[in-house]
Amino acid sequence: MEIKKIVVIGGSAAGPKAASKARRMDENAEVTIIQKAADLSMASCGFPYYVGGFFDDRDQLLCSPAGVVRDSKFFWNAKKIETKVKTEVTAIDKVNKVVEFVSMESGEKGEMPYDKLIIATGASPRKPAVPGIELEGITTLQSMQDADFLRKISDDGEIKKAVVIGGGLIGIETCEALHLAGIEITLIEMLPQLLTFLDLQMAKIVQNYVQTKANVIVNNGVEAFLGENGKLTSVKLKNGTEIPCELAVVAIGVVPNTKLAKEIGLNIGVTGGIVVDEYMQTNDPDIYAIGDCVESKNIITGNPVHAPYGDLANLQGRVAGENVIHGNKVKFPGTIQTGICKVFDYGVGATGLSKKNALRNGINNIETVINASLDKPGFMQGKLMITKLVVNKDTRTILGAQVIGPGDVSKQLAIWAMAIKGKLTVDDMANADLPYAPPYSLAIDHSIATAHIMQNKLNGYFSGISAPELKAKLDSGEKIYLLDVRNPDEFEVMRLGIGEVLIPLGQMRRRIGEISADKNSLIVTWCKISLRGYEAALILQANGFTNVKVLEGGIMSWPFSREK
């Protein structure tokens, strides 16, 4: 029997998963991981929580579920996988099927033959090419060393001010971690919004919330890092503002590590990642690639994307690990780019396409709605969630959902991710059979209610208007009859204050004569979340008003300043 030689370059997430799966598929194969870093199988998504003090034992980032550190000894004893750490692969000889490596400690060089090679070289943090980038006090949060560095800062408690550059997932998670250490944070984002996987309105709502914890500056980039004696003292922005700080964390995305792949002519895609097929195989049939260094397919658009998510890395690793042993038997279908992050006490995430992303991919026949409601009944201390749903308005197929708020966002995203996976329509979702009991959800789950609103909109039962649309109309001076239909006590506590009239829904029918709008002029109705706004619109329509729109998501989804 011939013994298969499997070599895996990279020992963080995808690599060890592939190596372990290959071992399980073939007890006799020789499986080797070559890893540049000192550690193996780091739970790198856990770094922000280690820095933030959610737990104190660093080894927990490196442990198996049974609490054993996944070091070289563990991999050998439990999995018969050889691991060479602190070892860099310097070249791949694809003709002779050999990798060349060098020990980063001893400088010793070596070679290792392979039958099948798996590249899992990951991605590196992008760094802005601006003056001062070399100053002490500037870091990323990508490696175990970065995590150690920031945790020490957090424990020492000496640093008072920090700037986080980049308003994506890692940037925001880092904000939370440093905020918990009592550090005053300024968050800088070059684009007009945080979290670009969200549409603008949703991102604004998140930004309003983050601003209660940190200074947030959007539409501005870093001009230079300024320092004294080699140490960071402030960050200078493109608009000239200087922000004093002793620490800057750069989190402006990652770049796939493809140097080795490029050198041997593996195809690199438009996103900068290694091109692989559904089997995770590159254009060299003996070389597979997985994890943050590859380009994936977005299942909805069919277009290539770079999706550096820890869960996908693991799934891809499992696929490659089986295929290098059994031949190309199992497929990785691609991604719908489901992501979630904890933003202080908010969950924030998206799955499938945002409106922005749909349009960018040439998908124009879409409809959207926003729904705001509690995640479970008020008497069970339900918490607010806001969902924006995106569907194909011809086929009524679900294309994407964004969910934010202090409520159970993760479950909502999982539901929508599965709906997209199952190619379900809004009408399928409208009668989904989800687990209901008061400790867990409303009788009509938030996701199902969102589908109901979308059905009502697609069926023409109401017309919606988004907060930014309404704001733009008001800013342009358009005359609109604005109608808040809540109760006076609610109005007293919180209101938009944009010129609205208050007529509670319960008085709408008898006070309809008070509405001083032409039958054909625009009326916009709302309440707290806009269920009552919808009912008011129906009454107005039945009374001959022809141009009534409901403010989607009501006051809870209004991302601009309010009177109260």
Next chain:
Amino acid sequence: MEIKKIVVIGGSAAGPKAASKARRMDENAEVTIIQKAADLSMASCGFPYYVGGFFDDRDQLLCSPAGVVRDSKFFWNAKKIETKVKTEVTAIDKVNKVVEFVSMESGEKGEMPYDKLIIATGASPRKPAVPGIELEGITTLQSMQDADFLRKISDDGEIKKAVVIGGGLIGIETCEALHLAGIEITLIEMLPQLLTFLDLQMAKIVQNYVQTKANVIVNNGVEAFLGENGKLTSVKLKNGTEIPCELAVVAIGVVPNTKLAKEIGLNIGVTGGIVVDEYMQTNDPDIYAIGDCVESKNIITGNPVHAPYGDLANLQGRVAGENVIHGNKVKFPGTIQTGICKVFDYGVGATGLSKKNALRNGINNIETVINASLDKPGFMQGKLMITKLVVNKDTRTILGAQVIGPGDVSKQLAIWAMAIKGKLTVDDMANADLPYAPPYSLAIDHSIATAHIMQNKLNGYFSGISAPELKAKLDSGEKIYLLDVRNPDEFEVMRLGIGEVLIPLGQMRRRIGEISADKNSLIVTWCKISLRGYEAALILQANGFTNVKVLEGGIMSWPFSREK
């Protein structure tokens, strides 16, 4: 324009939903709800939490999300729906399309004509026909009055011992509510297990947990209620045991209220519910029926079921409400019987078919696995969940899942419910794209890992054995080589103690010679959750052992007593 007359019999959940939807579909219709009880739109699923003191304001059970009590005034003002409460419909004249009713307060009789009638008469608690059932101190938890009665008992704090009869959802929720009031509970179930929607092993694990909070007696029914001076003093069981108590709550299921429907010859199904089609229409085209009084279709089996769930009642109400106005336009597709309940700090639920239920419906080509893992990483204080997955082993389609444990069970059930809705296979689920971040899930979500285990089993990579199967073999004296592959420190803290040998996975390869079993005799391997048990089995198989089985779900899913 002719004005439609819509009459709805029943004002709890389905009825008001249908009436409200009908109103929204037609501002001019005359919509009336006739309700026997005093209250409207009660959140009856919230009763146990009111009794248990999760909240104190009774009105919260009757409130709209904006905090307004949904009384007759609310229905009229906000929805222009007339409501007649404390009014019983005594007959339906389907020829002349009139309902006859009587005021339960004044005794006054009346009639109301309808164009379309919606029957939402609900279900009544089943009561055991045994001596003493009329004694004071015996109640159900079905009505607002029941909730008030039990809440008062809970507040008064005088009752020390109670018996709950029935180990279904309501019975167990009632246990928790009364336990929180400091009452000593005995839970009686006639069948061999609690929660019959679970397979036996899963139910046993739940029972083990409930037994830490209450006395649980299965396989035993009530022979009689015994009392003194008309007051309950004890419950006598079929085996002669007498359990002293001052309170008994009967929760042995509900019976559809179909008296009116039967009197006018509406079709009644095998489950005792009113037969309706996908439009929620009965065999009288002008009469619809919804909620707990109807029979639904199980989407997977196609067979009729009685599914008295609050969420389905609402969805059915919405469908009927639209159809009575627009004609039969929208459909209710049926149910997969997704249910969940809070059992103290456990979530317990199921969706789709259990193994038992599949077999009962003649679906024999099934495979099952059990997976136990944390819901999120240990460093994020992950909590245990145990899932039993049921699939069609030919098509690999997902048929059902049961999930229990202190972890995030609700999200898992929602995922599986959506997988079933989308007709997904195990292989689809194996690469699902779910929201991952450490505060919310493992890198490979518990549901996906469950699919992976099922794939491995269906692909023949391992053979599993369930705990009850192993126990039965051991009890029958079969000679089995039992192998725990955890670490010695884990073994010291907790172990089955059924004659097992301990060889840690990390020592397996070099100590394989110690295994004193024939190559063809049965070896069963396990660890805490059985990932390591699986890896050990693969090593044994590679070394020529031909009959190795993995104990599914490991020690965490062992429902019998352990040595430690």
